[in-house]
Amino acid sequence: MVRETLLRSGVDPTERRVMVFEAVAGAEGAVSAPELLAALGGSMNKVTLYRILDLxxxxxxxxxxxxxxxxxxxCLGRGHGHFHCTRCGRCICLGLEDANLERLAGPELAGLGRVEDVELRVEGVCRECLKS
Known part of the structure; x- marks a missing residue:
């Protein structure tokens, strides 16, 4: 499945690219490059990881x-928002998918052209941090 996803996107599914994709897909929420490096356990260097992420x-x-x-x-997908915890730094993907892009962007943008992506970041304190 991973290899097919990469191939459909025009990406050669090398072992390292598959590893990075799987690490992002398996993460709980969106992840940073340092978090990915830690999750990959030293199996690649920082420069290689950033090149793969850019690709x-x-x-x-x-x-x-x-x-x-x-x-x-x-993270996987486009056009959804993220909640960032200001205490622990956790990043949680919100359920605002592509169907909501135009509504998020607002009708006033309709005259400017076609909306293809929206970046929405909400900051606060996550449930886990509120418990402690």
């Missing part, structure tokens, strides 16, 4: 968005 984003396989402190986070 997967440019091919549309992954989405990149800006988190707190201007840190890039990566």
């Amino acid at each position: 997967l984003v440019s091919s549309g396989v992954l989405a990149r968005h800006t988190g707190p402190g201007r840190t890039a986070h990566y």
Whole structure:
């Protein structure tokens, strides 16, 4: 399935690209490159990881968005928002999918052209941090 997804996007499914895709897909929410490096357990260096992430984003396989402190986070899909916890730094993907893009962008943008992506970041304190 992973290899087919990459091939459909025009990406050669090398072992490392598959590893990065699977790490992002298996993460709970959007993840940063340092989190991915830790999850991959030293199986690749930072430069290689960033090159793979750039390729997967440019091919549309992954989405990149800006988190707190201007840190890039990566997840599957486009056009949905993210909740960032200001205490623990956790990034949670929100259920705002492509069907909501035009509504999120607002009708006033309709005259400017076709909306293809919206980046929405909500900040607050997650449930886990509120418990402690």
